[in-house]
Amino acid sequence: MIRAQSVGDRSQSNKNSSASPIVMYQQWRSLLFVHWPIDADKLQPLIPSPLVVDQFDGKAWIGLVPFEMKNVRPKCLPPSPWLSTFAETNIRTYVRYNGSNPGVWFFSLDAANAVAVHIARTLFRLPYFKASMNLSVRDNVVSYCGERNDRSAWYEVEAAFHGDFYNAMPGTLDHFLAERYLLFTENNGRIYTGQVHHTPYPLFGASIKYCRQTLTNAAGINVDGDPPSVLYSPGVDVRISPIQYLTNAVR
Numbered sequence: 001m002i003r004a005q006s007v008g009d010r011s012q013s014n015k016n017s018s019a020s021p022i023v024m025y026q027q028w029r030s031l032l033f034v035h036w037p038i039d040a041d042k043l044q045p046l047i048p049s050p051l052v053v054d055q056f057d058g059k060a061w062i063g064l065v066p067f068e069m070k071n072v073r074p075k076c077l078p079p080s081p082w083l084s085t086f087a088e089t090n091i092r093t094y095v096r097y098n099g100s101n102p103g104v105w106f107f108s109l110d111a112a113n114a115v116a117v118h119i120a121r122t123l124f125r126l127p128y129f130k131a132s133m134n135l136s137v138r139d140n141v142v143s144y145c146g147e148r149n150d151r152s153a154w155y156e157v158e159a160a161f162h163g164d165f166y167n168a169m170p171g172t173l174d175h176f177l178a179e180r181y182l183l184f185t186e187n188n189g190r191i192y193t194g195q196v197h198h199t200p201y202p203l204f205g206a207s208i209k210y211c212r213q214t215l216t217n218a219a220g221i222n223v224d225g226d227p228p229s230v231l232y233s234p235g236v237d238v239r240i241s242p243i244q245y246l247t248n249a250v251r
Helices: 040-046 114-123 173-178
Strands: 024-038 051-053 060-074 086-097 100-111 128-138 141-148 154-166 182-187 190-197 203-213 229-240 244-248
Touching: 024 040, 024 141, 024 154, 024 173, 024 203, 040 051, 040 060, 060 128, 060 154, 060 173, 060 229, 086 128, 086 141, 100 114, 114 128, 154 229, 173 229
Parallel strands: 100 128, 100 182
Antiparallel strands: 024 060, 024 229, 051 086, 060 086, 086 100, 128 141, 141 154, 154 203, 182 190, 190 229, 190 244, 203 229
16 A cells, blocks of 8 residues: 655655656646635535645635646556547645645546546546536636536636746745645545655746636535636646555545
8 A cells, every 4th residue: 555655845856756656647738726715614524534624824725727638648658649638627625634644635627538537537536527628828828718518517717927937935825735746535435545746846926817617616615706826837747656545534
């Protein structure tokens, strides 16, 4: 069993990566990190124990993160032209296990590839949904839109990024929201964990032009107003470790 490693509160390139086997390679490109603060008490009932909602300065955070997946492939195979590149968007918050082990909890992940959705649900036990999606980057403006195939949720967001890129410093909100190397998920009353490995994100400050969406509502979460935290990253190359059983869930 691979335990969730304490990648801690440090910005790092996964120094413990040699301890975890790699099963997949991916490239994450053109990421927009859109976040709203929310009371942790509103989220904790949606998260199974023993996971606890993580907070920064007394607030939990809900993220909408659209991006493009490129060159997705198993470790021993080349990228497949019908599977390796597609748009994805996730709705997420941040949790801890055993008081440490900071990671991501996904309420949903939408992907514009039916085969990838099936594989991710089966192998990684993640709540993926089939969707039609579009993404564009023009100069310093990024635009994303999508709708689930069952029309249960949709989104459209556009932002402009600016300035020079930087790496988030430990202890800052940007680091809290972006530099997460563990994920947690629940399936059939069991909690699983997985680890990703990549260098720290190159980040740009960004400002929202518009953000309209129902993805958070579909997860049972209401957010108000424009998101106060918006970051853009051109992306990172990622190595994926397998999902492993961690503990039983308690609701």
